[in-house]
Amino acid sequence: MGDAFCPDCKRSTETVFDHSAGDMVCSECGLVLESHSIDETSEWRTFANESGDNDPVRVGGPTNPLLADGGLSTVISKPNGGQSDFLSSSLGRWQNRSSNPDRSLILAFRTIATMADRSLSRPVPVCMIDVIQEKWNFEDRANEIYKKVEDLKSIRGRNQDAILAACLYIACRQEDRPRTVKEICSVANGATKKEIGRAKEFIVKQLEVEMGQSMEMGTIHAGDFLRRFCSHLGMTNQAVKAAQEAVQKSEELDIRRSPISIAAAVIYMITQLSDDKKPLKDISLATGVAEGTIRNSYKDLYPYASRLIPTSFAKEEDLKNLCSP
Numbered sequence: 001m002g003d004a005f006c007p008d009c010k011r012s013t014e015t016v017f018d019h020s021a022g023d024m025v026c027s028e029c030g031l032v033l034e035s036h037s038i039d040e041t042s043e044w045r046t047f048a049n050e051s052g053d054n055d056p057v058r059v060g061g062p063t064n065p066l067l068a069d070g071g072l073s074t075v076i077s078k079p080n081g082g083q084s085d086f087l088s089s090s091l092g093r094w095q096n097r098s099s100n101p102d103r104s105l106i107l108a109f110r111t112i113a114t115m116a117d118r119s120l121s122r123p124v125p126v127c128m129i130d131v132i133q134e135k136w137n138f139e140d141r142a143n144e145i146y147k148k149v150e151d152l153k154s155i156r157g158r159n160q161d162a163i164l165a166a167c168l169y170i171a172c173r174q175e176d177r178p179r180t181v182k183e184i185c186s187v188a189n190g191a192t193k194k195e196i197g198r199a200k201e202f203i204v205k206q207l208e209v210e211m212g213q214s215m216e217m218g219t220i221h222a223g224d225f226l227r228r229f230c231s232h233l234g235m236t237n238q239a240v241k242a243a244q245e246a247v248q249k250s251e252e253l254d255i256r257r258s259p260i261s262i263a264a265a266v267i268y269m270i271t272q273l274s275d276d277k278k279p280l281k282d283i284s285l286a287t288g289v290a291e292g293t294i295r296n297s298y299k300d301l302y303p304y305a306s307r308l309i310p311t312s313f314a315k316e317e318d319l320k321n322l323c324s325p
Contacts (some may be wrong), residue, residue, distance in 0.1 A: 004033055028237070052312045082281055083205050105147065111189070112142045112163050118187035141171035149203055152210060159199065162191040166199035173218045180225065182288035189250060222247045222259040222266070227286070232286035233278055235271070242313035249300065257297045264289040265297035269305065273314045286303055 006013045006026040014027045087179045116139050145167040149155055155163055163190035172179045185193045208215050210268035220257045226247050230240045256263060264287040271278040303306065305319050 006031055006033065029322055039072070054204040073130055092225065105150065108146055108150070108160075109139075109143050109166060111161070112146065112168055113139055115165060115184075115187045115189075116142070116170050129260065137175050138168065138171050138177070141174055145170055145203065145207070148210070149206060152206055157204070159195050161189040161193055162195040163203070164188075165191050165196045166203055170217065171221070174216065176216065176218055176224075178220050178224050180288055187272040190224055191290065201301050220259045222263040225260055226263045226266070229267060229283075229287045233267065233271075233282060234276075235267075235278075236274070236276065238313065239270050239274050239276075242269055245310045246270065246308040250304075253307075255297075256301050257300060260287065261293050261297040262301070263287065263290055264294045265301050266308070268294055268298055269301060269322065270313070273309065273318055 004015045004024070004026075006236060008013075008029045008031045013029075014034060016025050016027050016175060017023075022034045025032055054140050055152065127280070138256055142164075146164065149163070149167070165184050169179065169181065169184045172184075180197055181193050185191065185196055191199075193196065204215050204217070223244060226239060226243055235243070243266050246269070247263060249264065250262055257265070264283055265280070266281065267287070268283050270285070278289050280294060283289075284294060287294075289297075302322070302324070305322055306316065309319065
């Protein structure tokens with residue numbers, strides 16, 4: 001990360017380099033400040049000393065330490081094979097494919113990557129830094145978790161999509177970038193929240209027995225979800241900063257609500273004090289929290305509004321505009 005002047009933000013902001021696209025991106029608004037031309041094709045190497053008129057080139061994908069052969073395999077075919085060798089060559093490829101011991105792992109890793117792309121790579125400006133820097137960590141950690149569970153031979157007969165989604169959920173928690181179960185459920189190929197929840201409990205229990213110690217999941221805070229929720233609602237930077245400060249202060253209070261519910265209630269409180277008010281229905285859709293739960297959480301936070309809302313965002317007389325619970 002570095003600093004550069006952003007013409008949209010009108011100031012110097014932190015920038016992030018997106019290695020997949022080769023772009024230098026503003027972490028505040030997501031504007032591409034500098035683009036690069038990258039050749040993303042395979043790296044080919046020619047062995048010119050070999051016989052034949054063909055161009056004998058070879059290429060291999062990156063190795064994967066979680067696979068038995070590193071994800072690399074070699075298929076040897078007959079040189080100068082004619083039309084008569086077509087059937088035997090095709091059968092050889094199918095035999096090699098079916099005999100690959102890592103085939104199920106490769107398919108599982110691809111599914112996890114697809115889920116991660118859908119849930120973690122959304123073009124949300126204020127989350128751009130999370131998307132670019134954390135996505136691959138999520139995938140690698142989720143792959144490791146699935147490999148450990150698969151080695152125990154205890155997931156046969158269980159919902160595969162729920163198991164993979166649960167691995168991604170646990171990975172997000174362990175990387176301190178948690179996602180809600182509902183967010184993971186939306187990309188889980190039909191697996192329900194209940195199935196993912198059961199799969200998560202099953203995986204944690206299996207790995208704890210295997211390791212002989214409790215499995216660290218990471219503590220969830222309301223601030224972990226706040227910026228992403230605010231982005232979905234299109235809130236201004238000023239409102240987002242006020243909501244972040246309010247959430248931090250709420251941790252000093254004895255509010256016995258889930259972090260997600262507190263984040264939703266704080267957003268509701270902040271939007272009431274801003275010019276761009278958001279309907280409760282929209283907040284519910286963006287956060288995945290039921291409207292009744294948001295109202296009840298807001299009811300618990302309302303008495304502490306003067307302590308939670310920063311004075312730079314709303315004065316004491318402005319707090320009178322808040323709707324009474």
